[in-house]
Amino acid sequence: MAHGGDRRDPVVNEVRIYAEGGGAGKDIKAAIRRGFGEFLRQLRTLARERRIRWNIIACGPRNAAFDAFKTALRTHTTAFNVLLVDAEGVWTKPLGVICTNAMDGIARWWLTTSAI
DSSP, rough: TTTSSOTEEEEEEEEEEESBBBOOOOOOOOHHHHHHHHHHHHHHHHHHHTTTTEEEEBBBBBHHHHHHHHHHHHHTTTTTEEEEOOOSSOOHHHOOOOOOEEEOOOOEEEEEESSS
């Protein structure tokens, strides 16, 4: 649809979730993927029913997750890219969501603590 397709075609063809956690071991990363897969099972099922690919990428440390997410914004431009990181403590500030449009016309959504 974003490229003039059929109205029944999904706008997004893939969901890519970049999750902090898993360390360097492949077994732990597999456990992270399974855990998030189960946690998000209903969303995954809805996506797959609509022929939307679903990927959970366990990235290890926070900086590695953020780097992988930033790379995905450039390399997987037709995907809905999501970054999940844990809070380092109790979060007390209000949250907001902002959308930015880069010069390439791609909408990018950010969770922020600043006023909208």
